Amino acid sequence: MRLDDVIRISFTTATDKKIRFFLNLVGILIGCAAVGGLISVTDGMRHDISDQIMGFGPNVINVYPSNEGYRTPVQLDWRDMRIIESIDGVENASPMNFGGTCAYKAHGQYYYSSVTGVSENYFQISGAWKLLEGRYITRNDKGVAVVTESLVQPFGVDEPLYEIGDRVKVTYIRGGQEYQYTFRIIGIMTNSASGMGSQSSASMYIPMSAFEQMYETDGVIHLIKLCTKEINQVPIVADKIREKLGYVDVWTMEMSMANLNNVLNTMKAVLGGIAGLSLIVAGVGIINTMTVSIMERTKEIGTMKALGAKSMDIMKMVMSEALLTGVVGGIIGALFGFTLSYIISHFSDIPSASSPSLGILIVGFAMITCVLSGLQPAWRASSLNPVEALRHE
Template sequence: MALMQAIKMSLKSIIDNKLRSFLTMLGIVIGVMSVIGLVSLGQGATEGVTSQIKSMGSNLIMVSIMGRGMDTSLSYNQAMSIGDSPYIKEISPIMSANAYAKYGDQSYEESINGVNENYMSLRNLKLAEGRFILSIDNDMRQKVAVIGSNVASDLFGFTDPLGKTIQLDGNNFTVVGVLASGGSSISNSYDDSIFIPIKTMFVFQRNRGITQIYLSATEEQYVNIAQYHVENMLNTIFKGDTNAYRILNQSDLLSTVNSVSNTLSMMLGGIAGIALIVGGIGIMNIMLVSVTERTREIGIRKALGAKKKDILLQFMIESLTISGVGGIVGVIFGFIASYLMGHFMNMTVSPSINTIIISFSFSLLIGLFFGMYPANKAAGLKPIEALRYE
């Protein structure tokens, strides 16, 4: 039997049973749509986090201090001495705490960060108005504050915050700058943060211990050299105890994010793949029913000279057509689902070509695999027994 004739007969059988064919395809459609949608969501989240890490600057180094014995932190001078290297461009120790910020009748709990004048360039912060913390602010322990855009909106509404006095846990601070909106990071949102001079923070918190430091290498190619210098300095301070600190650079963060995202994408793809397998089981069940219903037809065709391979080909084409059309519709709905998820979750979600090809190819393989048994069963029917079937 010619291939085109087998295709025509398969399509006729599918069209004659529209509802059954549609319900059979539905499992494949949902499976392909789920694979594309969930994997695209995982990739979109990864791209968002990756872009945030890259926005920090390719030469950023982050140091966390856990301490050794009774020494659980560094002094300000110790922290600053770590930056004494020709390969280190800028350094800023950080102290963070929560405090109630108040202006007039408005009061909110906000994140307060003690930093120096280098922090703005280290974290690529942008100002909407005013200025950032200056060196003289730290030296004179000035009570000045730079506030995030959300803090400005919460406390001041439409009033210009510059020059106004806010209270942080009852202490008066003058607002000298407002950050531009959208200054978010992986760890927190600068829109909801307040920055004050770190030496003022010592007095404000009655604590001088530094547990977090940001540094930048002079050039991207010197990051490893700068990190080696920081490790040597900390080994000297903590007498060789490498568990007393942790050092990360952008490459480390990107490697970790990529590892986690790949695992997440595989997990999401695997979960969605289950729906494809369920759809394949549906195809096999319906094809078995179709074989039973068309037993006499198969017997007549065999009696008229149809070979085993002709019957096998017809049923395999039916199975592949159902899974193929279901895969195409699933790809279309996967695009729509990805767009909707990206829109409502405020993310860039765009299905990759590889995801589409893999999911569609898998749908065809599902049709081929689960259609094989019913097709082989139909092809193996004996003409006499098939003709006598009621």
């Protein structure tokens, strides 16, 4: 039996037994759609979060105190800041202090914002911010603030509460007591690294001198952010910081990416495995329906063998029917899964990433599932005795 005859018989059987072919197809289609949709969304999240992390700067290093192995809390100070600035390869460094949440009142309504103390170098180091209006902090600035657009116009507010040059009075807590401090807004910015449709939270960045005055930190620094001159200097500079300071934890963007990939790879494996179970279930269904089909076509197969068809020809015919189910179900399922992930991305701002290679992988997996499912029925059909098959009613 020629190959074109095998293919023709497979298509004829599929068109004659439309309901059976459709039921087999649906099982494979659902499994492939689930795999395609879930993996597309997971890969989209990976790309989106990766872009956000890289938006902070691939050559950025964060240094913060490590309390591991120390009986008393370890703190960073300006001496540590000067040591880091003196390390070869460091281009810029900025202290960062975090003051928690403060409240500000506008038009009779209270709103809330985080407050962070930084130096003028901070905005040169972090690539996450995009200035919309005004300017950033300079060395000689005192009672000024660069704020996010979410502070100027909170969610649900139709008109901006502040403009460049306006003063904002904040209420903050220090030592269990309420205090107030007034800042002049000199810049409005947005977080260009915010992804998945999110908006940067209400934040206020003020000079370190103002922060120390507000919270009386006595020279304590919560975190030191720095950038290297070249990306390939990041591991070298990180090692030098550990060597010189010893009592610190050093965090790089590469470490963030490694952690992200570990988490998302685990998520991808779990979700892909769950979706893959539906393909296995579909494979079991194919075994059942094809076994029934072989029983119904016993006399037909006996006639073919009596006319000269070999056992291998019969096996090829049954296997080609299973393969046809895998190809059609895989292609339609992959397209459906990609379409579903696009719809989810469009209406929920959850990113998705589909690729031809993923589509080929899904179709290939569907074909393998169907071929494996068709092995037992194909072997059974090829093993039929033509004389006994012709007697079958």
